[in-house]
Amino acid sequence: MTYKRKKYHVGDTHLKKRWRVRNRKKDLDQIDTDIKEENADKLLNQQVDLDLPGAAQHYCLHCARYFINDHSLQDHFKTKVHKRRLKALELEPYTVEEAERAAGQGSFKPAVKRKIVTQNTEKSVTDQDGDAVLEEYSKVSQVRHSALFVNGVKATEQFVYVTPNVDISEQLKHKDVAQEQLNKRKSQINLDKIDNLWSVYEELKTRKLDYEKKKAEISRDLGKLIKNEPDSEITQKLKIHIDLIKENIRKLKVPLWSAEEAAMVEALKLPARLHSKTPDVNPKILYTHLSPPKNTKNHLKIGQEKNIIKLIKNENYYLTGDAAIFELGAKFRFTSILKKNKFIQFSNPDFVKSLIVEGCGKDHTDPDSTFILHHNEESNVNKDSRLHLTGAATLCSFLAYHTKNVIYPKVLPLKYFTMGRQYIPSAHKEDSLFHVSQSSVIELFGVTKTASDLDNTLEEMTDILKNFYSELGFHFRLSIIPADKLKIWESLRVAVEMYSTSLDSYIEVGNLSLSGDFIPKRLMFTFVENKENKFPYLLSGTALNVPKFLACVLEQDQDFEIPDMFRVEKWTL
Amino acid sequence: MLKRLAAKSIWNRLVQVRFCSSFCIPDFDTNYYCDNKNSEEIQHNICIRKGVGDINKVLELYNLFKTTPEVDSQKIREKLLKELSSLPSRTHPKVKTNVNPSIKDLIDKKKDFSHKPLEFSEITQRLNLIRTEKLGNTCGHKSYYFLGELAELEEALIKYTVTKLLSENFELVSVPDILPRNVLESCDPHHHGSDLYLSGTAEMSLAGLLKNSIHKKQDLPLKLAAVSRCYRAETSNVIEERGIYRVHQFTKVEMFVATPQEQSDDMLEYILKIQEELFRPLGLHMQVLDMPPHELGAPAYRKYDIEAWMPGRNAFGEISSCSNCTDYQSRRLNIKYDGGKYVHTLNGTACAVPRMLIALLETHQNPKGKIMIPYVLQPFMNGKEFITKNSLVPELKLLKIKR
Numbered sequence: 001m002t003y004k005r006k007k008y009h010v011g012d013t014h015l016k017k018r019w020r021v022r023n024r025k026k027d028l029d030q031i032d033t034d035i036k037e038e039n040a041d042k043l044l045n046q047q048v049d050l051d052l053p054g055a056a057q058h059y060c061l062h063c064a065r066y067f068i069n070d071h072s073l074q075d076h077f078k079t080k081v082h083k084r085r086l087k088a089l090e091l092e093p094y095t096v097e098e099a100e101r102a103a104g105q106g107s108f109k110p111a112v113k114r115k116i117v118t119q120n121t122e123k124s125v126t127d128q129d130g131d132a133v134l135e136e137y138s139k140v141s142q143v144r145h146s147a148l149f150v151n152g153v154k155a156t157e158q159f160v161y162v163t164p165n166v167d168i169s170e171q172l173k174h175k176d177v178a179q180e181q182l183n184k185r186k187s188q189i190n191l192d193k194i195d196n197l198w199s200v201y202e203e204l205k206t207r208k209l210d211y212e213k214k215k216a217e218i219s220r221d222l223g224k225l226i227k228n229e230p231d232s233e234i235t236q237k238l239k240i241h242i243d244l245i246k247e248n249i250r251k252l253k254v255p256l257w258s259a260e261e262a263a264m265v266e267a268l269k270l271p272a273r274l275h276s277k278t279p280d281v282n283p284k285i286l287y288t289h290l291s292p293p294k295n296t297k298n299h300l301k302i303g304q305e306k307n308i309i310k311l312i313k314n315e316n317y318y319l320t321g322d323a324a325i326f327e328l329g330a331k332f333r334f335t336s337i338l339k340k341n342k343f344i345q346f347s348n349p350d351f352v353k354s355l356i357v358e359g360c361g362k363d364h365t366d367p368d369s370t371f372i373l374h375h376n377e378e379s380n381v382n383k384d385s386r387l388h389l390t391g392a393a394t395l396c397s398f399l400a401y402h403t404k405n406v407i408y409p410k411v412l413p414l415k416y417f418t419m420g421r422q423y424i425p426s427a428h429k430e431d432s433l434f435h436v437s438q439s440s441v442i443e444l445f446g447v448t449k450t451a452s453d454l455d456n457t458l459e460e461m462t463d464i465l466k467n468f469y470s471e472l473g474f475h476f477r478l479s480i481i482p483a484d485k486l487k488i489w490e491s492l493r494v495a496v497e498m499y500s501t502s503l504d505s506y507i508e509v510g511n512l513s514l515s516g517d518f519i520p521k522r523l524m525f526t527f528v529e530n531k532e533n534k535f536p537y538l539l540s541g542t543a544l545n546v547p548k549f550l551a552c553v554l555e556q557d558q559d560f561e562i563p564d565m566f567r568v569e570k571w572t573l
Numbered sequence: 574m575l576k577r578l579a580a581k582s583i584w585n586r587l588v589q590v591r592f593c594s595s596f597c598i599p600d601f602d603t604n605y606y607c608d609n610k611n612s613e614e615i616q617h618n619i620c621i622r623k624g625v626g627d628i629n630k631v632l633e634l635y636n637l638f639k640t641t642p643e644v645d646s647q648k649i650r651e652k653l654l655k656e657l658s659s660l661p662s663r664t665h666p667k668v669k670t671n672v673n674p675s676i677k678d679l680i681d682k683k684k685d686f687s688h689k690p691l692e693f694s695e696i697t698q699r700l701n702l703i704r705t706e707k708l709g710n711t712c713g714h715k716s717y718y719f720l721g722e723l724a725e726l727e728e729a730l731i732k733y734t735v736t737k738l739l740s741e742n743f744e745l746v747s748v749p750d751i752l753p754r755n756v757l758e759s760c761d762p763h764h765h766g767s768d769l770y771l772s773g774t775a776e777m778s779l780a781g782l783l784k785n786s787i788h789k790k791q792d793l794p795l796k797l798a799a800v801s802r803c804y805r806a807e808t809s810n811v812i813e814e815r816g817i818y819r820v821h822q823f824t825k826v827e828m829f830v831a832t833p834q835e836q837s838d839d840m841l842e843y844i845l846k847i848q849e850e851l852f853r854p855l856g857l858h859m860q861v862l863d864m865p866p867h868e869l870g871a872p873a874y875r876k877y878d879i880e881a882w883m884p885g886r887n888a889f890g891e892i893s894s895c896s897n898c899t900d901y902q903s904r905r906l907n908i909k910y911d912g913g914k915y916v917h918t919l920n921g922t923a924c925a926v927p928r929m930l931i932a933l934l935e936t937h938q939n940p941k942g943k944i945m946i947p948y949v950l951q952p953f954m955n956g957k958e959f960i961t962k963n964s965l966v967p968e969l970k971l972l973k974i975k976r
Contacts, residue, residue, distance in 0.1 A: 161710040310782065315769070318782050319747035325739075327747050328800065332732060339725070339955065344965050347719035347727050349712045350802060350822050356711055371751070371769075387713050389771070392802075400711035401704070401718055405969040414967070419728065421750065421802055438749055524972055533972070568739055571732045572952035 026064040029093035034061060035116070044119060061119045062086055077118050086116045117157070147354035147364050147384035148522060149264045152257030158382060161355060162404045164522045165535070168267045172198060181274050184483040194266045201263040204256045208249065215245045268358070272518035274483055275492035283479040283495075287466060290475040292499040299433055299502060299554035306560065314426035315437045319550070322562055326553075327440055327546045329566025331419050334442045334544050337468055338417045343444070346418040348397040351387045356400045359523040361489030364388065368425050371437075392420030393443035395519075395540045403523040407447075412527065412536065413457055414447040422542065433551035434500065434507055440546040444512065446539035449527070454514060454537040458494070461512055465496055465543060469510075472563055474556055475499055477506070489515045494541075498552035509549040512541035600904050600915075601657045607635040618664055621866040626660040662901040664866045665875035671865035674878070678861040680853060683882055688940045692885035693931040694816040696938055697723065701963045705816065707971060715820050717927075721963040722954075726933070726946070727824065727926050729953035731800055734826045734924040737851055743798040743828065748778035750802050771804035775827035776920045783831060783908045790911045794832040794840060798923065801825060817927040818890065826923040828895075831903070833910060837874075837917035841897045844921040845877050848893055851923060854949040857932050858882040860889060872901040881928075885935040892928045895921030 017023070026034070034043055040061055049056040053066040058073040060066075062085050067073040076082055092111045101108045150160045171178045172195050179191050222238045229235060277284075303309025308323035319327055339345065351373065354364040362369050364384070371389040390396045398416065407414075419442055428435035444461060448454045462478065469476045481493040496510035517535040520526065526533040554560050564570070605611055606628075615628045634653040638646055668675075697703040702723040708716040719727055739745060752772050772778055779797050788795065803825050817823075828847070832840045845861065852859060864876040876896035880889035900915040902908075908916050937945040944960040951958060 159710070315751060316749045316753065318749070318778075320782075321744055324745040324747040324799075328731075328735060328745070332728070335728060336955075344721050345724040345728070347724040347824075349708075349716035349718065350804075351713045351716065353711055353713065397712070400708070400716075402969070403711050404972045406972050407967050407969060411967040416966075418724070423751070438751060440747070526972060568736055571736060 028088060031062060031064055031089060032093045034064070035089070040119070062089055062116065082118070086118065089116045090114055146261075146265045146268060146358065148268060148358045149261065150384070151261055151264075152254070158385060162359075162524050164264075164268065164359070165524065166264055166267050166521070168194070168198060168270060169202070171270070178270075181483075182271070184274065184278075184280055185271055185486060185488075186484040187271060187488075189269060189271075194263070194270070197259070197263040197266055201256075201259040204252065204259050208252050208256060211245050211249050211252070215242060215249070218242050218245070268522070269488075271361075271486075271488035272491045272515055274486075275514055275516075277480060278486070278492045279480055279482045281482050281484075283482055286462075286478040286480065286494070288475075288477040289466075289470055290473070292475050293501055293555060293557045295501055295555070295557055297501050297555045299500075299551040302554045302560060303433075309433070311431055311433065311436075314428065314431050314435050317433070317436055317438075317547075319547075322560075323550060325568065326550055326562050326566055329562060329568070329571070330544060330546055330549065331440060331442060332571050333565050334468060335417070335419055337464065338442070338444075338543075341415075341464055343415045343417045346398070346401075346416050346445075348392040348401070348418050348420065350389055350392050350397070350421065350423075352390055352396045352400045354384050354386050354388065356396050356403060356523070357388050357390070359403065360396050360399055360519055361487060361522075362396075368427060371423050371425055389423050391422040391438075391441075393418050393422050393441045393542070395443070395445070398443070398445040398540070399519060399523055399525070402447075402520075402525040405525060406533070407527045407536075409449055409527045409529045409534075412447060412449045413453055414445075415457070416445040417543070418443050418445075422545075432502075433547045434503065436547050439548070441542045442544040444539070444541045444543050447536045448539070449536060451516065451537055454516070454539055457539055458492075458512060458514060461539065461541070461543075462494055465510060465512065468544075469496055471565070474553060476509075481511075487513075489513075489518050491516050491518070498549070499555075500552055501555045507548055507552055509545050509552060510541070510543050512539065512543070514539055600907065601654070602900075602904065603635070603657075606631060606657060606660065615660070618866075619661060621664065621669065622661040622869060622871070623867060625871065627656060628660065631656045631660070658905070659871075661869075661871045662874050662899060664869070665897075668863055668865060668875060671863070672867075674862040674864050674868065676860050677863045677877065678849075680849065680859040680861070681857065683858045684856075684884065684936055686884060690884035690935060691938060692816075693883075693934055695885070696934050696942075696944070699942060699962070700944070700960065701966065701968060702960070703817070704969075713821070716822075717817050717820060719930075720966045722957070722960045723930065723963075725954055725957075726930065726950070726960070729946075729950045730924055730926060730929055731824065731826060732953045733950055734851060735798065735800065738798040738826070738828065738847070738923060741796070741847060743796045746779060746782065746797050746799045748772075748775050748782070748799045748801050750778075750804070752777060752781065772801070773805055774803050774920075775799040775801040775825065776829055779827070779829040779920075780902050780906055780908075780918065784906045786908055788831070788908075788910045788916065790833060793910055793916065794830055794836060795916075797829045799827050799829070801827065803925075813886065813888065816931070818931060820927060824926045828921045828923050830919045831908060831916040832919065834900070834914060834917050837897050837899060837919060840917075840919050841875060841877070841895060844895045844919060845879075848879055848895060848921060848923065852879065852881070852892070855929075855933060855947045857892075857936055859892075864894075869896070872896075872898040874899045874901070881932040881936075883932055883935045885931075885938075890928060890931065892932055893922035893925060895919065 033039060043059055043061055046056040046059060054068040056066055058067040058070055060073060060076055060082065063076070063082055065076070067076060090113050092114065094111070098111060100106065148162075148164050149166070150158050172191075175191060175195065182189055182191060218238055218241055222235065222242065225232070225235045225238065300309065300311060303311070303323065306322070308321050309317070309319060311317040335345065357364040357370055364370070364386075373387040373389055388396075397418070420440070422439045422441045422443070424437055424439075426435050426437040446454075446457050446461065448457055466478060476496055476498045479495055479497060481495055486493055490513045492514040494512045495508045497506035498509050499505075500507045515538045517537055519538055520535040525536065527536050528534070553563075606615065609632065612628050612632060619626045619628060631653065634649060634656060638649045638653055641649060691699075694703075694705070702720055704718045704720065705716070708718075735745065750772050751769050753769060778801065779799055782797075783795075801824070802822060804822050805819075806821070807819075828844060830840055830844065849859075849861070859879050859881045862878045862880060864878055869876050873896040876894060878891050878894045881892045882888075883890045896919065898918045898920070900917055902918045903915040908918070910916050933947070934944055937947065939945060939959075942962070946954060946957055946959055
C-alpha cells in the first residue's frame, strides 16, 4: 500500500497549515475498512448534511472526498488523482498479524493484491412504468463473454493483449454460399441476425467517419479564416458548427462501442470456411489397411485380466506394466519417425489463458470444454482471463506460442510436433479408455504460406501417419470426416480410425485438421511479405492418442503383446 | 527440497465437481501416540520438525473419548482423528540432533572452465533453445517452451531414466495428473478445499494406486516408477531461482517403493544408490545431503537430497531427493501385508527435467558455445554428440497493433 508520487516537493510551503489536525484526511487503511460492503453502503447513501459540500450526496469512497454535484464527481473519477488512489488501494493494508507471520509465527503469506473498481454511481432503476425501464436495465446488465474481443469501457478494466482481425463483409456479400456452408455443418447460427448487427455497426462507423471528415474540412477552413478575419460572422458560424460535430462524435462513441461489440461477438461465432474436399454427409474413406477384427473382446476386461489397466473413473485411471511401456514406447516410436521427417520437437506448457481458448474456437466459459483453473484465495476472477488446463500437446498450446507474433515468410512451411498430455473433461457417463479425460498424445502443428501449400503438407503428413500405422499390422482406415462432425475452427479433418469390437464402431485414434487462416486471424499470428502483414495457413492434428489406440489394440483378434518397435530395447538408435 | 515444497503448497482447485469416492478412516497408531509415556518424545519431535501438531490436545481428546459413552463419542472421535492426522511422522534417530544438512557424500569434482561459465538462461537464449519471455498474457506466469534439441534432450533424459529403472526391475505405471481430494490428504494433510486437484508429484497418484490393498510378503518390496507432469502452485522471484529453476509445471520421473517394515532403511540406501548410478554417468559434480528434522515434510522419517553443482549459478541446486515415510502414508491409505502389518513407503526423484537440464547445460558448455551431450544420453538422441544453435525454429517478433 504505497502511495508514492513523483513530485515530492511541489507546494512544500505553509506546512503548518497543511499539517493541522483539522486538515487531516482519511488514511489508506481507514479507507480500506470503508470499502467493505456494509460501510460503503452507509457512506454512499448519506443523510443530507448542509455543512458538507454537495450536502454529502456525492461522495468518492476511495478518495474520501465530497463533491458538489454528480458532474464534478464523474469528472473526478476520470482524474489521475483518483486513479492513483485506486492503484494505491490495491495492496492489502499492513497489519500486526502480517508482521508476526513474517517473523516466523505461522506460515507466511504475502499481502494480497485486489482489484479496486470505482464505485457504481448509477442509481438502481425502480421507476413506476416498469416496462421501458426493465428493458433498458436488462440491456445494461447483459453480460457478453468474449475474451478475444474487448472494447469500450471493458477495455479499461481488462488488459487487451490482442485485437482479432474480424471482417465478415466479404462473407456477407455471398450470403447464400455462407448459409449453405452453415447448413452443411448443421449449425444453428442465424446469418440474418449477424447481417443485421453487422450493418448497424457498419452504418455507425461510416457515420462517424463522415463526421470526422467534415470536422477536418471545417477546421482547415477555420484555420485559414481565423488568421485573416478572426471576428467575422462566418468564423463564428464555423466555430459553432465544429462544436456541434464534436458533440455528435462524442455522442456516437458509446452506441458505436456497443454495436461493434454486438457484431463482433456474433461474428466470432461463425465457423471457418469448409475445404472443398470435405464431404457433406458420409465420411469419405481414403484408405483401408487389412480387415476389421471379428471377435467380442472388451479392452477393460482384458486389461483387468492381464492386470495392466486400472480404470476407476474416466478422470482417474492407471496403466501398469506392459500398458505403461506401450504408452511410452508408442510415443517414442512416433517421435523418432517425425524427427527423421525433419519435424522440430517442442515441449510446451500445459496452461493457456482464456483468450487463446476462445481464439482456437472453443467456449472459454464452458467447464465441459476445458478444465478451468480455480485459485482458492481470489473469489472475484474475471471470467475472460482465467487459466485453462488444456495440456501441452494441444493446438492451444502451439497458438499461445505464436499469438500476436510475426514471422518471416522464408522460414515457411514450419513443421513442429510435441509429445505430452491432453486434458479434456469427459462428457461420457460410461467409463472406458475411449472417454478418459487425460491422454498421452503426439500433436502435430504445421504452418504454410498459402492454401495450396497447406494441401501439400497435409498429403505429406497423411503419408507419415499411414506408414506409422501400417507397419504395426493392425486394421485401420483413413477417412475424411463430413461437415456436420467438424468443429468450428476446422475446414477439413482426416481421421485415422481403428475398429473397436466392444463398441461395434470405428474410433478415431488420430487425426489431422486443416483450419486455414481462421485461427491466425483471430489471434493475429502473421507473417510479413512485401511490407504487408498476411495471415499464414494452419494444419494441426493429434497424430496418436495413446489410450484410444491402446484400447483398440487390446480388442484385436490376436493376443496383446507390446509391438516389437515399442519395446524398451528399441528406444535407443 | 522438492518434497518440502509440496507440503507447503497451496493447491490450485479445478472448478469441476465430478468426484465422490469413499473415504477410508486412517488407522492411527493410538498405542504410541496416545500413551502418556510417549508424550514428551512426541512433543520433542514436533518441536524439531516444523512445529505443526498439538500432542497435549490429542491426549486430552483421547481421555475424553475413552470416558464418554459410545453414543456421544462420534464428534470427539472426529476431532481426535483430525488432531492425530496433523502430527508429523517420527524422525530417524541418527538425524534427530542435526540442525544443518550433513554432507554424506561428494561425487566427482567441480569441472574447471577456461572461460567464465554462462548461466542456463544465457546459454539457451544464445542457442535459441527456450522461450520464456512475453508469455504471461497467453499461457500464464513462468511458462516455458523447450525448442528443438532441448526438447529432444528432455525426451532422451526420460528414456534414459526409464530404461535404467526397468533394468532395476521397477514396474512402470502411467498415472493420472488430476486427483480427487482424499488421496492427497493421506499423503499430506495440509490441504483445504474440495473437488479436483492437480497432482504435485507422481508419489500421490502412486500411493493412491495402492490404496486399500493387502500384499504378500514375498511380493514385497514393490517397486513402482512413473513419468508424469507435476504442477506446483508456488514459484519464487528470488534471483537465485530465476529462469526455469522453480516453475509451475514440469515433467518428472518418480520412484515409489513399498517394503516390509524391517527393510525400509536398507531400501532408502538402495534408492539413493540408484539415483547416484543414474546421475554419475551424466558427469555432474554432486553432494548428497542427509537432511535435518526441520527440513523434513510431515510424512518423512529420513530424507536424502542430492544437489548438483551448477557452474553458471556458482551454487549447488537440488536435483533430487528421496525419503522414507515409514508407515505414515500406509496407515492413511490402508496398505498392508501379511499379518495386518502396515508396509513402509519410500519415494525418490529419478529425474526432474528442468533442474536436470540446468545442471547438464551449465556443466557441459564449451567455450565455443556448444553443449556436449553426455556419452550415455547420445544413443537416445540419435547419436548426436553436441547441441548447437537452433536455427530451425524462427525467432518471433511481437506484432505492433496500429490503431
